[in-house]
Amino acid sequence: MFSMLCMDIYEDVPHPGTHPRPRALATEAVHAGRDDLAALGLHAPPIDLSTTYPSADSRAEAARIDTFAADGVLDDGPPVYGRLGNPTVARFETALARLEGAESAVAFASGMAALTAVLLVRLGAGLRHVVAVRPLYGCSDHLLTAGALGSEVTWVDPAGIADAIRADTGLVMVESPANPTLAEVDLRAVAHASGSVPLLADNTFATPVLQRPVESGARLVLHSATKYLGGHGDVLGGVVACDEEFARELRKVRFATGGVLHPLAGYLLLRGLSTLPVRVRAASATAAEIARRLAADPRVTRVHYPRIGGAMVAFEVAGDPHAVTAGVGLITPAVSLGSVDSLIQHPASISHRIVAADDRRAAGVSDRLLRLSVGLEDVEDLWADLDQALGRETAPELLSGVSGARPAPEPAATPPA
Numbered sequence: 521m522f523s524m525l526c527m528d529i530y531e532d533v534p535h536p537g538t539h540p541r542p543r544a545l546a547t548e549a550v551h552a553g554r555d556d557l558a559a560l561g562l563h564a565p566p567i568d569l570s571t572t573y574p575s576a577d578s579r580a581e582a583a584r585i586d587t588f589a590a591d592g593v594l595d596d597g598p599p600v601y602g603r604l605g606n607p608t609v610a611r612f613e614t615a616l617a618r619l620e621g622a623e624s625a626v627a628f629a630s631g632m633a634a635l636t637a638v639l640l641v642r643l644g645a646g647l648r649h650v651v652a653v654r655p656l657y658g659c660s661d662h663l664l665t666a667g668a669l670g671s672e673v674t675w676v677d678p679a680g681i682a683d684a685i686r687a688d689t690g691l692v693m694v695e696s697p698a699n700p701t702l703a704e705v706d707l708r709a710v711a712h713a714s715g716s717v718p719l720l721a722d723n724t725f726a727t728p729v730l731q732r733p734v735e736s737g738a739r740l741v742l743h744s745a746t747k748y749l750g751g752h753g754d755v756l757g758g759v760v761a762c763d764e765e766f767a768r769e770l771r772k773v774r775f776a777t778g779g780v781l782h783p784l785a786g787y788l789l790l791r792g793l794s795t796l797p798v799r800v801r802a803a804s805a806t807a808a809e810i811a812r813r814l815a816a817d818p819r820v821t822r823v824h825y826p827r828i829g830g831a832m833v834a835f836e837v838a839g840d841p842h843a844v845t846a847g848v849g850l851i852t853p854a855v856s857l858g859s860v861d862s863l864i865q866h867p868a869s870i871s872h873r874i875v876a877a878d879d880r881r882a883a884g885v886s887d888r889l890l891r892l893s894v895g896l897e898d899v900e901d902l903w904a905d906l907d908q909a910l911g912r913e914t915a916p917e918l919l920s921g922v923s924g925a926r927p928a929p930e931p932a933a934t935p936p937a
C-alpha cells in the first residue's frame with residue numbers, strides 16, 4: 521500500500537520554458553520559486569519584510585502604479601508598497617502555480633480572503649450569480665448563502681450545473697474531495713457543464729499531489745494554504761492558481777481590499793511546499809489503513825474515503841460523536857486539517873456549524889459524522905488512540921452487534937486523471 525502511494529504517480533509538471541525539460545512534481549516542490557537563489561549567492565530563500573520601498577523617481581512610480589491599476593501588472597522593479605506585492609510571497613506563488621500546472625497564482629491572507637477576491641472579481645464584471653455544489657467548507661457555504669458580498673447562489677447537484685447557468689453567472693464552484701464528507705465530483709464533467717463560466721475547484725483536500733484540476737478544465741484552483749500547503753498548523757493563508765488574465769484581476773482586488781499574505785507566511789508556505797508530496801503520500805497511506813479498520817469496526821456505521829485517496833477520513837459513529845472527540849489523547853480534538861499531527865473534529869458542531877442544520881444534513885453532513893485529518897504519526901499509535909476513544913462512547917451491545925459499516929474502501933492508489 522505504502523509503496524503504491526509513494527510511487528511517482530504524477531506526470532511531469534508542465535511549466536513555462538525556464539528549464540530544458542519539464543520537471544516532476546517532487547522536484548518542483550523543492551526547487552520552484554527558488555530559480556534565482558544561486559545567482560543571488562543564497563541557498564535558503566530570503567524573507568523581505570519591507571512594507572515600503574525607496575522610490576526617488578516619482579514620475580516613474582506614477583507610471584508603474586497606473587499600469588498596475590489598469591492591468592494588475594507590476595514590472596520587475598521593487599514592489600512600491602507591500603500591498604501591491606512582496607518578493608517572498610511571489611516565490612510561494614510561483615511555486616504553487618508550477619505545482620498546480622497553472623500560469624499564475626495569487627496569494628491571500630487566508631482561504632476565505634482568496635474566495636472573497638474571486639467573488640469580487642466576478643461581481644466587478646457584473647456577474648453576481650454563482651452555481652455551487654454542496655458540500656463546501658462551512659464558511660464558503662455561508663459566504664455564498666448569505667450573499668454578503670452581493671452575490672447570489674444556486675445550489676445544485678453536479679448534474680444540474682448546466683441548467684442552472686444564467687446570463688449573469690460568473691462562477692461555478694465545487695470542492696473535491698469535499699469538506700467534510702469527502703464526496704468527489706468528476707471535475708472534467710463539471711468543467712464541461714460549466715461551459716464558458718469559470719469553474720473554481722477547491723483543491724485544499726487533494727492538493728496538487730493527488731489531483732490538478734487545471735488539467736481537468738478548472739480555470740481557478742483554490743487552496744486554504746493553512747492546511748496541507750503549510751502543513752504544520754502554524755500559518756494561515758490562501759491562494760488561487762489560475763491563468764495570468766484572471767490573476768491580474770485578483771491582484772487588483774487584493775491591492776484594493778488588502779487581504780495580503782504576510783511575507784513570513786509566504787516563507788513558511790514555500791518551505792511547506794518542499795515536503796508536500798512526501799507528507800501527503802505518507803499520511804495518505806496511513807489514512808487508507810485507518811479507513812479500512814474503521815470500515816470493519818462495529819462501532820462505526822459509515823466510512824467516507826475518497827477514490828483518489830488523501831489523508832482525510834470521515835466516519836459516522838453508532839454512539840455519541842462528542843464522546844469520541846473528548847476521548848482522544850494522541851489525536852488533537854481541533855478544527856482544521858493538513859498538519860503533521862492528526863486532528864479530529866465534529867463538523868456539525870464546528871467546521872459546518874454555520875450552515876443551517878437542514879442544508880447541512882441534506883448535503884450529507886450527518887450529526888454523527890466525525891472528520892479525521894491523519895498526520896504523520898505511526899498508524900498503530902493512531903489506531904490505538906481511536907480505538908480507545910471509540911470504545912469509551914459505545915454501548916456494549918454495539919461492540920458485539922451487527923455492523924452497518926460498508927466494506928473496507930479500496931486502496932487509494934488510483935493515479936489522478
Ligand SMILES: Cc1ncc(COP(=O)(O)O)c(C=O)c1O
Nearest residue numbers: 630631632657699724744746757
Ligand atoms: C476546503 C476549505 N476551503 C477553504 C477554507 C478556508 O480557508 P481558511 O481557513 O484558510 O480561510 C477551508 C478551511 O477550513 C477549507 O477546509
